[in-house]
Amino acid sequence: MPNKEQFVRFDKVDKSYDGKVLVVKDLNLDIAEGEFITMLGPSGSGKTTCLMMLAGFETPTNGEIYLDSNPISNIPPHKRGIGMVFQNYALFPHMTVYENLAFPLKVRKISKEEIDKKVDKVLSMVSLSGFEKRMPNQLSGGQQQRVAVARALVFDPQVVLMDEPLGALDKNLRESMQYEIKHIHESIGVTVVYVTHDQGEALTMSNRIAVFNDGKVQQLSSPDKLYEEPVNSFVAEFIGENNTFSGEVTDISKNKCKVKLDLGKEIIANPIKVKSKGEKTIVSLRPERAIIDPENQMDNKHKGKIEEVIYHGDHTRVRLDILGNKEFILKVPNSSARMDIKVGNEINVGWNSHDSRALDPK
Amino acid sequence: MSSESQKILTTDGIPLEESLKKTERKNKIKAFLLVCPLLFFLIISYVSPIVGMLFTSVDDRMVTNMLPKTFKAMEDWDGKDLPSEKVFEAFYLDYKILVDENRHGKLATQMNYEKNGFKSILKKLARKQKKFEEGNYKEQIMKVHKRWGQVDYWRAIKRRAPSYSYIKYLKGVDMYENEEGKIVEVPEDRRIYKILWLRTLEIALVVTIFCFLLAYPIAHLLATLPMKYSNLLMICVLLPFWTSLLVRTASWMILLQQQGLVNDFLVWIGIVADDHRPVMMYNKIGTYIAMTQILLPFMVLPLYSVMKTISPSLMRAGKSLGGTPFITFWKIYFPLTIPGIGAGCLLVFILAIGYYITPELVGGASGTLISNQIAYHMKHTLDWSFASAMGLMLLTGVLVVYWVYNKLVGIDNIKLG
Numbered sequence: 001m002p003n004k005e006q007f008v009r010f011d012k013v014d015k016s017y018d019g020k021v022l023v024v025k026d027l028n029l030d031i032a033e034g035e036f037i038t039m040l041g042p043s044g045s046g047k048t049t050c051l052m053m054l055a056g057f058e059t060p061t062n063g064e065i066y067l068d069s070n071p072i073s074n075i076p077p078h079k080r081g082i083g084m085v086f087q088n089y090a091l092f093p094h095m096t097v098y099e100n101l102a103f104p105l106k107v108r109k110i111s112k113e114e115i116d117k118k119v120d121k122v123l124s125m126v127s128l129s130g131f132e133k134r135m136p137n138q139l140s141g142g143q144q145q146r147v148a149v150a151r152a153l154v155f156d157p158q159v160v161l162m163d164e165p166l167g168a169l170d171k172n173l174r175e176s177m178q179y180e181i182k183h184i185h186e187s188i189g190v191t192v193v194y195v196t197h198d199q200g201e202a203l204t205m206s207n208r209i210a211v212f213n214d215g216k217v218q219q220l221s222s223p224d225k226l227y228e229e230p231v232n233s234f235v236a237e238f239i240g241e242n243n244t245f246s247g248e249v250t251d252i253s254k255n256k257c258k259v260k261l262d263l264g265k266e267i268i269a270n271p272i273k274v275k276s277k278g279e280k281t282i283v284s285l286r287p288e289r290a291i292i293d294p295e296n297q298m299d300n301k302h303k304g305k306i307e308e309v310i311y312h313g314d315h316t317r318v319r320l321d322i323l324g325n326k327e328f329i330l331k332v333p334n335s336s337a338r339m340d341i342k343v344g345n346e347i348n349v350g351w352n353s354h355d356s357r358a359l360d361p362k
Numbered sequence: 363m364s365s366e367s368q369k370i371l372t373t374d375g376i377p378l379e380e381s382l383k384k385t386e387r388k389n390k391i392k393a394f395l396l397v398c399p400l401l402f403f404l405i406i407s408y409v410s411p412i413v414g415m416l417f418t419s420v421d422d423r424m425v426t427n428m429l430p431k432t433f434k435a436m437e438d439w440d441g442k443d444l445p446s447e448k449v450f451e452a453f454y455l456d457y458k459i460l461v462d463e464n465r466h467g468k469l470a471t472q473m474n475y476e477k478n479g480f481k482s483i484l485k486k487l488a489r490k491q492k493k494f495e496e497g498n499y500k501e502q503i504m505k506v507h508k509r510w511g512q513v514d515y516w517r518a519i520k521r522r523a524p525s526y527s528y529i530k531y532l533k534g535v536d537m538y539e540n541e542e543g544k545i546v547e548v549p550e551d552r553r554i555y556k557i558l559w560l561r562t563l564e565i566a567l568v569v570t571i572f573c574f575l576l577a578y579p580i581a582h583l584l585a586t587l588p589m590k591y592s593n594l595l596m597i598c599v600l601l602p603f604w605t606s607l608l609v610r611t612a613s614w615m616i617l618l619q620q621q622g623l624v625n626d627f628l629v630w631i632g633i634v635a636d637d638h639r640p641v642m643m644y645n646k647i648g649t650y651i652a653m654t655q656i657l658l659p660f661m662v663l664p665l666y667s668v669m670k671t672i673s674p675s676l677m678r679a680g681k682s683l684g685g686t687p688f689i690t691f692w693k694i695y696f697p698l699t700i701p702g703i704g705a706g707c708l709l710v711f712i713l714a715i716g717y718y719i720t721p722e723l724v725g726g727a728s729g730t731l732i733s734n735q736i737a738y739h740m741k742h743t744l745d746w747s748f749a750s751a752m753g754l755m756l757l758t759g760v761l762v763v764y765w766v767y768n769k770l771v772g773i774d775n776i777k778l779g
Contacts, residue, residue: 055678055682056681056682057678057681076681076687077678077681077682078681078682078683078684078685078686078687078690079684080682081684082682083682083683084678084679084682084683086675086678086679087675088673088675090673090675090676090678090679091679092676092679092680092694093698094697094698103680103683103685103693104683104684104685107683107684107685107686107689108684151679151683152682152683155683155684161682
């Protein structure tokens with residue numbers, strides 16, 4: 001099959017609602033067949049607009065979207081064969097679960113026996129067998145969610161879109177639904193485009209994540225790469241926790257650079273977005289990559305004063321005043337060895353220059 | 363034993379139910395006092411007139427009170443042959459009092475409703491009875507006019523004996539009780555009310571359908587347009603509410619009459635010839651047009667309030683699942699608007715069935731409704747009991763519509779806002 005890597009393709013897509021502001025700017029995105037891709041970003045970043053353009057409820061102002069190499073901008077939504085799970089489930093309140101699931105099959109003029117078979121199959125997939133006769137308002141939020149997922153899958157669409165489907169559920173249910181959706185995806189291998197603003201959800205479920213901000217894809221990569229190697233300071237701050245130092249590059253070599261901080265001290269960092277001396281930069285460091293009482297081979301060693309200690313059970317979060325940054329967070333695993341972590345004490349902290357990434361200054 | 367052990371006590375040992383009642387009593391009294399003025403108002407302004415109307419419609423004591431002795435004497439008359447001397451005597455005595463008090467004209471009117479020809483023989487009797495001698499009244503009365511010797515006339519008197527009667531209701535559907543006491547239809551050329559009832563029903567139905575057809579798209583637009591446009595449209599819909607009913611009806615008269623604006627326009631663009639201007643006023647068409655326009659907001663508002671609650675994502679879901687726009691509308695959107703349709707249709711139909719001013723002004727002869735007839739009997743013939751009877755029949759009709767609706771759709775499904 002050709003174009004498996006480019007099963008869905010956004011080609012130079014722009015979108016504007018009012019002719020003044022671009023909500024989506026020059027979007028180029030390839031989605032492979034069978035992939036679980038998540039569009040992640042704060043509200044207003046254009047991720048839902050992208051989804052709506054793919055579903056056919058919005059038209060791109062410029063550019064083209066291809067599905068399996070065919071341009072789809074002029075195809076109405078009901079002919080696209082794309083399943084969609086909506087934020088508020090959008091189950092038809094006047095139909096039973098069975099009728100909801102049979103709706104996409106009936107409009108495709110599939111025979112009654114075939115419909116029964118498919119509905120049975122999809123209901124057992126979301127473990128809701130026996131709920132056919134219930135009305136949507138007789139189901140719990142999680143059950144409604146599962147019916148909505150089942151309905152989007154029952155007619156074997158090429159692509160399934162999910163628009164913040166777990167937003168209305170409570171935390172525990174949300175987590176178990178994340179696994180359930182992930183497992184369904186793995187077992188039937190459908191292409192899923194998932195939209196969320198919850199980074200935890202995105203990291204758990206996706207093959208790849210597209211981080212949106214300001215109408216643009218900031219970074220498109222696998223969850224681990226996104227977390228470990230953010231390419232700019234927006235991604236670094238949006239995904240996970242992040243300690244930052246702002247300063248100016250004073251020396252640069254192939255994979256190391258010296259950054260002079262605003263207070264005058266120097267740290268060694270990994271140059272990602274900086275190219276030459278004199279550039280402004282923000283250095284980003286994940287809290288778990290800095291350790292107390294560092295070994296010798298670490299090339300960044302500094303003294304910090306403990307400002308606050310927060311107990312989290314399995315670990316303790318320590319807020320330090322270090323190198324002029326009073327919001328420096330450190331994660332200390334819970335063990336009986338560290339009794340000196342008390343507010344006011346001074347401790348040595350160190351990290352590898354490879355982990356402190358010098359990014360753009362925003 | 364088990365029931366006693368299940369009785370739950372409060373910490374102080376009082377049964378829980380009792381304690382709960384005690385604490386809630388105060389709230390109940392407060393709530394009742396709040397409702398009191400409205401309840402009082404409703405009883406005075408709504409319940410009592412209806413009860414009064416019911417009473418008036420069956421009240422037939424006027425004749426009963428005028429001829430008390432006659433009816434008493436008639437009690438053991440079988441109605442086959444002429445009544446006995448006793449009845450004649452009683453009638454003479456009753457009638458004498460009426461003539462002395464100058465109330466015999468009313469009796470003549472009432473009895474003439476019952477049987478034609480009564481008026482003249484009663485008047486003749488009033489003149490002649492002054493010279494009556496005591497005793498043998500039967501002969502003397504029968505001598506006044508030969509009709510007094512016909513048993514039909516005496517039967518007619520007996521029919522008016524009961525204090526309460528349903529003849530007004532029979533009259534309301536073009537029926538009457540004939541000499542043999544059977545309920546039959548009036549001759550075809552004198553039937554008017556049945557036609558009026560049917561026409562009322564027809565106009566109410568047609569107006570409801572027109573209102574629905576016009577209101578559905580408007581309400582849909584209102585519910586889906588962005589705020590700034592929908593507000594403007596809402597004002598347009600509500601504008602009629604802010605204008606007097608008379609002004610609106612009068613403006614329809616200006617528009618639709620034969621020398622009116624619409625006809626002028628049609629002539630000007632050449633669709634109709636100047637000497638063949640269509641009649642759009644003072645007939646059914648005028649009533650349809652004016653009533654539809656006036657009742658339209660009552661259909662738009664319930665529809666709008668229901669449509670507003672339908673999430674647009676449902677339509678999107680329908681389309682993404684493969685439904686064409688039409689199927690999505692028909693299978694998803696339309697069923698969800700049924701509560702609004704029900705409420706709107708019920709409201710418009712009930713309002714239309716009792717509509718008065720508009721048909722009165724623009725209906726002409728062929729476009730008036732039963733309510734106009736009721737008003738006519740209240741103002742002109744002063745037959746209030748007949749007007750009441752028709753009013754109650756109308757009310758019953760409305761209740762039947764309501765009941766049928768409740769059976770078919772369920773009244774809980776109504777949403778007015």
